[in-house]
Amino acid sequence: MTIQETLLEFQQVNYTYPGADKPALAGINLSIPTGKKCALIGKNGCGKTTLFLLANGLYKPRQGIISWRGKPLQYDRGFLMKLRQSIGLIFQNPEQQLVASTVEEDISYGLCNLGLPSDEIQQRVEQALIEFDLNELAERPVHHLSLGQKKRVSLADVMVLKPELLLLDEPTAYLDRPQTRNLIALLNKIHTSGTTILMATHDLDFVCSWADWVFVMDQGQLILEGKPEEVFVQRDLLDAIQLGVPLIYEILSSEAIEKNILEQFHQRLLNLFS
Amino acid sequence: MSLQIDTLAYTNKLRRLAPAQKLLFAIALLLISNFSHPPVQILIAAWMSIWTIFYAGIPAKIYLKLVYIPILFWLTSLPALVINGVTINHLSFIQNDIVNGVNIGNYYLYISKHGIEQGWSIFTRAIAAISCFYFVMLTIPFTDLLKTFRRIGLPILITDLLLLMYRFIFVLLNTASELWVAQQSRSGYRTFNLSMKSLSLLIGQLLQRTLEKYHQVSLSLESRGFNGEFQVWHSSRYYISKRYAMEAIFGCLILMELEFKRYIF
Numbered sequence: 001m002t003i004q005e006t007l008l009e010f011q012q013v014n015y016t017y018p019g020a021d022k023p024a025l026a027g028i029n030l031s032i033p034t035g036k037k038c039a040l041i042g043k044n045g046c047g048k049t050t051l052f053l054l055a056n057g058l059y060k061p062r063q064g065i066i067s068w069r070g071k072p073l074q075y076d077r078g079f080l081m082k083l084r085q086s087i088g089l090i091f092q093n094p095e096q097q098l099v100a101s102t103v104e105e106d107i108s109y110g111l112c113n114l115g116l117p118s119d120e121i122q123q124r125v126e127q128a129l130i131e132f133d134l135n136e137l138a139e140r141p142v143h144h145l146s147l148g149q150k151k152r153v154s155l156a157d158v159m160v161l162k163p164e165l166l167l168l169d170e171p172t173a174y175l176d177r178p179q180t181r182n183l184i185a186l187l188n189k190i191h192t193s194g195t196t197i198l199m200a201t202h203d204l205d206f207v208c209s210w211a212d213w214v215f216v217m218d219q220g221q222l223i224l225e226g227k228p229e230e231v232f233v234q235r236d237l238l239d240a241i242q243l244g245v246p247l248i249y250e251i252l253s254s255e256a257i258e259k260n261i262l263e264q265f266h267q268r269l270l271n272l273f274s
Numbered sequence: 275m276s277l278q279i280d281t282l283a284y285t286n287k288l289r290r291l292a293p294a295q296k297l298l299f300a301i302a303l304l305l306i307s308n309f310s311h312p313p314v315q316i317l318i319a320a321w322m323s324i325w326t327i328f329y330a331g332i333p334a335k336i337y338l339k340l341v342y343i344p345i346l347f348w349l350t351s352l353p354a355l356v357i358n359g360v361t362i363n364h365l366s367f368i369q370n371d372i373v374n375g376v377n378i379g380n381y382y383l384y385i386s387k388h389g390i391e392q393g394w395s396i397f398t399r400a401i402a403a404i405s406c407f408y409f410v411m412l413t414i415p416f417t418d419l420l421k422t423f424r425r426i427g428l429p430i431l432i433t434d435l436l437l438l439m440y441r442f443i444f445v446l447l448n449t450a451s452e453l454w455v456a457q458q459s460r461s462g463y464r465t466f467n468l469s470m471k472s473l474s475l476l477i478g479q480l481l482q483r484t485l486e487k488y489h490q491v492s493l494s495l496e497s498r499g500f501n502g503e504f505q506v507w508h509s510s511r512y513y514i515s516k517r518y519a520m521e522a523i524f525g526c527l528i529l530m531e532l533e534f535k536r537y538i539f
Binding site (some may be wrong): 014053056058081084085089091093094096097099100101102104105106108109110111112113114118121122125126138139140141142143144157 | 280281283284415416417418420437440441444445448459487490491493494495496497498500501504505507508509511
C-alpha cells in the first residue's frame with residue numbers, strides 16, 4: 001500500500017444513536033484516498049449510512065476526529081456550508097432528497113443556497129440538465145418522475161455543486177439493469193472529471209469490476225481495506241462476517257482449476273468487466 | 275384525482291401562456307361574476323368552459339366530472355332553500371310566494387317562488403365562480419402559480435409553506451396508497467369491522483411515517499445547504515398571447531356592458 005493524499009479521514013470515531021444500546025460506529029478508523037473509486041461494503045446495519053451522515057457534518061461524533069483535507073471538522077455554519085459543498089451526499093431514497101417541485105428548480109436549489117448570481121445559476125443548471133440528460137424533464141414536477149429518473153435528478157442536484165468527494169448510499173438499490181448501467185456510466189464520467197467517489201453497496205460483483213479501493217465494515221468498524229484483488233482473496237475473513245466474495249472469486253477459488261488456467265481466467269474476466 | 279389535475283396543469287395547451295395573463299383573466303371574470311346577474315353569470319361559465327375545454331384542451335369528460343362535484347353540493351342544499359313551512363294562521367302573508375304546497379297538521383309546507391329564485395341565483399353564481407377556479411387549477415401548474423405569487427410580493431414564509439405542502443401532499447398520498455395496497459393484499463378490508471381496524475392502523479402508521487419522512491427530509495435539506503430560506507431558480511419560457519388577451523379584454527367589456535344595460539332581461 002502506497003501512501004497517498006487523503007481527502008477525508010475518520011480517527012477513532014464513535015457514534016451511538018440516542019436510546020440505542022450498541023454504538024453504530026465503534027472507534028472507526030478510515031481514510032478516503034484522493035481520486036479513487038472507492039466502495040464500502042458491509043451488512044445492513046454495519047454503520048455505512050451513519051458514516052455518511054457524519055462525513056457530511058449532519059451528525060456530530062460522540063468521540064474521535066473527522067478531518068477534511070487534514071483539518072478537523074468544525075460544526076459552525078460557515079464551515080459546514082463549505083464542507084457540504086465539497087462533499088456531495090446522495091441518499092439511498094431519492095424521494096427524500098428532492099425538495100423543490102420541478103426538476104430544474106430542484107437542481108438550482110443548492111446553487112441558490114450558495115448565493116450565486118443568477119446568471120451563473122442559470123448556466124450551471126442548463127449544463128447539468130444536458131449532462132444528465134434531463135432537458136426533457138426540466139419543467140416536470142418531481143412526483144411525476146420514475147425512480148430511475150429521480151435518481152438521476154438527485155445525482156444532478158449534487159454534482160451541480162461540483163463536489164470533490166461524492167458519497168453515494170446504495171445508489172443501485174431501486175434500479176433495474178439498464179438504469180444501473182446508465183448510472184455507472186455517469187459515475188465513471190464524474191470520476192474522470194476529477195471527483196473522488198465513495199459508494200456504499202451490496203453488489204459485490206459490481207464492486208469487483210468497478211472499484212479500485214474497497215473498504216469492508218462490520219459492526220461499526222473497518223475490518224479490511226485495499227484493492228479489490230487484495231480484499232477478495234481473504235475469503236475466510238469475509239465468510240466469517242457473512243459477506244462472502246464475488247462470483248468470480250467464488251469460481252476462482254474452486255481447487256479443480258489449475259493455477260495457470262486460473263490466472264488466465266481471472267485476467268479474462270476482469271477484462272470483460274472493466 | 276389530484277394527481278390527474280396536476281398532470282393536466284402541466285400538459286395542457288395553454289401551459290406556455292404566461293401564468294400572470296391567465297391568472298389576471300380568471301380574477302377579472304371572478305370579480306364580474308360576483309356582482310353580475312344570472313344571465314351574465316351563465317355566459318361567464320360558458321365562456322370559461324370554452325377556454326378550458328377547447329383552448330386548453332382539457333378533456334370534457336374530466337372537466338364535467340369536476341363541475342359535477344359542486345353541483346352535487348348545490349343539489350343537497352336546494353331543498354332547504356326552496357321548501358318553506360309556516361303555521362296555518364300565517365298562510366295569508368305568503369300567498370304570493372306559493373308555487374305548490376300541502377297541509378300537514380297545523381303547518382303548511384310549500385315550494386317558495388323566492389326560494390327558487392334564490393336557488394337559481396346561487397347556482398349560476400356557483401358555476402361561474404367554479405369555472406374560473408377550474409380554469410386556474412387546470413391550466414396553471416402550482417409551481418407557476420407560486421412563482422407569480424412570489425413576483426407580486428407574497429411573503430416568502432407563505433410561498434415556502436405552500437410549496438412544501440404541495441410537495442408533501444404527493445408524498446403523503448403515495449405513502450397512504452402503499453399502505454392501503456399492502457393491507458388489501460392481506461385482506462384487511464374484508465368486513466366492515468376489519469376495515470375500521472385497518473383504517474385506524476393506516477392513519478396511525480401514516481403519522482409515524484410522516485414523522486420519519488420529516489426527519490429524513492430535514493437531514494437532506496441540511497446536507498444541501500439549507501439556510502433558512504427556500505430559494506430556487508427557474509427558467510421562464512412563457513409567451514404573452516395578443517390573440518388571447520384581445521379575446522379576454524373584449525369579452526370582459528361585453529360582459530360588463532351587458533350587465534349595465536341588462537337588456538337581456
